[in-house]
Amino acid sequence: MLDIQKIRADFPILSEKVNGKPLIYFDNGATSQKPQVVIDAEAKYYQEINANIHRGVHTLSQLATDAYEISRVKLQHHINAKFSHEVLFTSGTTHGINLVANGFASILKSGDEILVSSLEHHSNIVPWQMLCEKTGAVLKVIPINEEGELIISEYESLLSEKTKIVTVNHISNALGVINPVKEMIAKAHAVGAAVLIDGAQAVPHLKPDVQDLDCDFYAFSGHKMCGPTGTGILFGKEEWLNKLPPYQGGGEMIKEVTFEKTTYADLPHKFEAGTPNIAGGIVLGTAVDYLNNIGFGNIQLQEKKLLEHATKRLLEIEGLRIYGNGKNKASVVSFNIDGIHPYDIGSIIDKLGIAVRTGHHCAQPIMNFFCIPGTIRASFSFYNTKEEIDEMVEAVKKAKNMLS
Known part of the structure; x- marks a missing residue:
């Protein structure tokens, strides 16, 4: 089992605040954060x-x-x-x-x-x-x-x-x-x-x-x-x-x-x-x-837990659809909420310190296939936690209520 708090201490940026809130970084698909040793x-x-x-x-x-x-x-x-x-x-x-x-x-x-x-x-x-x-x-x-x-x-x-x-x-x-x-x-x-x-x-x-x-x-x-x-x-x-x-x-x-x-x-x-x-x-x-040194077996186990938790929690939100539900997945959840543009959700939860990616993710043919302008993408790394996911879910709920 990984000591996630010890690992998080390796990454200086994870202790930063964004918009006055502790940073929750779920944009790892765009770029990962860097440990102090790097x-x-x-x-x-x-x-x-x-x-x-x-x-x-x-x-x-x-x-x-x-x-x-x-x-x-x-x-x-x-x-x-x-x-x-x-x-x-x-x-x-x-x-x-x-x-x-x-x-x-x-x-x-x-x-x-x-x-x-x-x-x-x-x-x-x-x-x-x-x-x-x-x-x-x-x-x-x-x-x-x-x-x-x-x-x-x-x-x-x-x-x-x-x-x-x-x-x-x-x-x-x-x-x-x-x-x-x-x-x-x-x-x-x-x-x-x-x-x-x-x-x-x-x-x-x-x-x-x-x-x-x-x-x-x-x-x-x-x-x-x-x-x-x-x-x-x-x-x-x-x-x-x-x-x-x-x-x-x-x-x-x-x-x-x-x-x-x-x-x-x-x-x-x-x-x-x-x-x-x-x-x-x-x-x-x-x-x-x-x-x-962390071990890719450990990384995969941690990220599997994060993916399962995020999928379960997000699907509790009425009107939320996840895109990409294949049997084999990495720790990425791409989703939308009916009637709400992904950019609007992303902008609101950013004010709460939560970094996700919104848009077509340089993959416009996928968005065209699903007939959507883009998605909200939360991409997790081994240094993320279930508690951070819970905070994101609550933030998405708050954004949904504001925009509905």
Whole structure:
């Protein structure tokens, strides 16, 4: 059992007040809060070893390089990648997806097909639409049912020898539904298609095993898993990363440059042009250590309790509907109250110190499916409590009474 109060003491912001009320932070799907050890690690880098990496023979450069590459190996082990050079540092999930989509421009031809799901964040839709415009490939969409689950029989019927890549999120940011990605990957591979998994919403809740999943690419952000903003990881199988061209040109990603010809560096540097977010990359390793010390089994147990409690309590409110009621869910509750705009609820409970997300959550196709403008999304982390949920429920009731 986790000592939640002890864990909460690790997060300085959780003792803050907002609008004169103790902060209740239920916007973890947008970004998680940071423990003191992560904040301290960021400051330590700039105070003690700030230097550019991979390029200097002086001591600080070597220390910074070592710390950066140690973090890469931590991330390799965390996701169970076969090689550390399959782990690319990025600025976040969006960067990783765009890197892959850009690379596939050299592979796809007119008439080839890309499959995305109806559950995707805009970051996993728009890059593929841009790719289709560039190559003449066709975007196909895997539909969902009323529970917010992907219809796997429809997915199977969309797969064909024309399918070149399938890209789907591990967990829906808007609904919290956990997709059967391992099954989907196997089905895609059966027709010769590559698979990219958007793991942005999964990594705060579970440890992805990329070898067990057998995905070709897995992208995620650091800031949703207690790490700094502007950090992320793209895992790519060695064979695929060798096949794709560089995403950006510049320093670090080259082996030799002349005005006649440039040759590219080996993995992972081929995809890491320019000076990276060195501090962020190092501190992302610190965040991973912190989460692993707590234990993802413990995290999942705590968050399961929070999800069950929130679902039960919210459904006590007359006229409240929860969207995304699949059998497998992460700790996200997306809901509306009949006749009331989600923004109005969110604004009122913010005055009571409660932070939730309102709107379409960069997932407009989901909202279009349910014929709604958006939802109120409460997304929970392991440092949240049932008591906070009870306070949110009372605040929502108060807001409902004010707006009815």
